[in-house]
Amino acid sequence: MTRSSKRYLLGAMAAISVAGIFAPAMAAWEPTRPVEFIIPAGTGGGADQMARTIQGIVTKHNLMKQPMVVINKSGGAGGEGFLDVKASKGNPHKIIITLSNLFTTPMATGIPFNWKDLTPVAMLALDEFVLWVNAEKPYKSVKDFVDAAKAANGTFKMSGTGSKQEDQIITEAIQKSTGAKFIYIPERGGGAVAVQLVGNHVDSTVNNPIEAVAHWRGGKLKPLCVFDSKKLDYKEKIAGDLSWNSIPTCKSQGLNTEYLMLRGIFMSPGATKEQVDYYIALFRKVRETPEWKKLMEDGAFNTTFMTGDAYVKWVATEEKRHEELMKAAGFMAK
């Protein structure tokens, strides 16, 4: 009862705020046919899980009159999905969830795409990165880990998702910060990366929390530090007495690297303000549901929500940062 009235209130508030910006006579835009939700990544990954959860929430709570159809377009490190949305100018029934490949794919491959080709809608959350090692290893702290990596003399192995994408960028940043050298081994998905670490085929990973949490609970992996400026908020016990909140930040451990990955929504170019506002209101409603809160908790996400100019500004800053990181690592397409 309270929940539904709260949702009603929120919906009403959103409606009032939309109405306040526009002339009251103007009818709010609504989708008139099924909305395609593009995922520029394969099935089973973090973006896929989030998009499918959103689809489930929208369907279950009847948040949209038209159905939402989820489509994976993962080819060319997501380039397929981005180019598809870019080519759908003026079609307001197409939205896309992004990860860092929004920046890295065009930079590394030189495909004709930039995020400015799309219409920004909203930031849904930021995904965290954690430094993981096999639980059998004796390292108790980042310092032990770095010492071991240095002692291995360039044979220490780091596995991650894809090549010249976020995981490898973080690896580069760790190398720069510590002076240790890693062999970077790309895998296709975060789940496979975590299993390679469980099987001791590599020495470390920078998996997102949701990709490795099952192995942490199962006592196979242990986290050393989180690549954020502050500790994670989630205090529920996961492995023994430890919670996400017990993981120190990498910075406090002398590893001066921070990285957060955008989980945001963009839509096709040429969208009107009413269309963007419709989707913003939709995602505000999604964020209020218990299913979304559960996903955020399971994946220990940073739940920052941004829209409008603040979002555009954030994306522009991130693009610049990625350009610097990619240039420094020599990952830019020639």
Place this chain on the structure above:
Amino acid sequence: MEELSNLFHGFAVVLQPFNIMVMVVGILLGVIIGVLPGLGGANGVAILLPLTFSMSPTSAIIMLSCIYWGALFGGAITSVLFNIPGEPWSVATTFDGYPMAQQGKAGEALTAAFTSSFVGALFAVIMITLVAPLVAKFALEFGPAEKFGVYFLAFCSFVGMSKEPPAKTVASMMIGFALGAVGLDQMTGQLRLTFGVTELLTGFDFLIAVIGLFGIGEILLTMEEGLSFKGRAAVINLRVVIQTWKELPRYWMTSLRSCLIGCWMGVTPAGATPASFMSYGIAKRMSKRGNNFGNGEIEGVVAPETAAHAAGTSALLPMLALGVPGSPTAAVLLGGLLIWGLQPGPMLFIEQKDFVWGLIASMYLGNVVGLIIVLTCVPLFAAILRIPFSIIAPIILVLCAIGAYSVHNSTFDVVMMMVFGVAGYLLKKCGYPLAPLVLAIVLGDKAEESFRQSLLASQGSLGIFWSNGLVGTIMALGLIALFWPLIQAGLSRLRSIAPA
């Protein structure tokens, strides 16, 4: 015996009327999905996933896994009837299944395919029931080098088995490797062989190549040969099922071997496709009638179908126990698990007993229900061949086009399918075997990836492929398979010399 009591508890969960209904609906949907080329099990499960959010997790996973079983069964139907594999793992089924249909033995081929699928799945489920934790540990042993070993073995057991000259087989395989290399290079994150054409960004999808090479190519060939399907004499009554069953126990050895290959490939996780190819290749080597493989040998249907289904089923094990999907469909199911709030991984078996054992029990029942449904439909499927070619050909063409489109929702793929169709026709006319080409497209980039990952880890030393007992054994098996004809010739010469 804790497993057994858990299992019976699982049966109790599954036997609720609602769950049985969900099961039958799932199987029927799955068969339809399997029959339509392009709309694979993974797509089907992904499309239907949202439908299940309102169900309990156990009912939902029963429905989705039954769609998966249905698709595994259904994939064989079009392979046998029209030489069009509905799913990647049914390519090997076409090699002998389609010739059988042409000889009027479509009913036998379908019965053999369905029954073998069932046997394979049953074997895998029993394995999951009894030794799940052990097997999960075995899967962890597989790093890049071991994975490459498995792909190497798959290629080796396939080379030299074709009746075409080896040079043509190798040429065909090389074309496959080249096509497989187009698109994003996973290891460097750079595009290659796209020549600036953005449509080629995604590379050549295996399904499009198969639909074109086999489906369209076959229609072109049939048109040339006088517009008639040869399968008209197919017997269409249920007696054919019984007759085929009488014949099948003779191939128990092939079945057992294929079950083992399938379970191994499913768990490691290489998947159902290499399992079916490898199993077909080895059955051809080992069988007394190996020379007749490709001309409609029932054993050539039994081997790949058993292995594909065993692999498809056991692929769910690493997903549940480790959170690593053994197949694309398993990957989508994994997404589903997370949405239902279940965390796959070692703790799932301990914390979510109801769910895990409900799923395992549904594997037993789902496959029994699936077998009954598809077997009763055998006459119906075989009857399709009685429809005149001039009516069925346009329908197949349209289905192929829809299938190709639905892979990536792109019209470019439909054009590519036609190009592959013409290429398939020309290659067949010139006597180049298509199977090695297909095998190389499917496994080429994966093999390359594991090869390069291994070399990265070993800093360029090939020694990594012999660095432990497991990978060494797999590589040695591969080499034996590759040189088997030579070894065999050598042995028989030794034997003929010895008595003298």
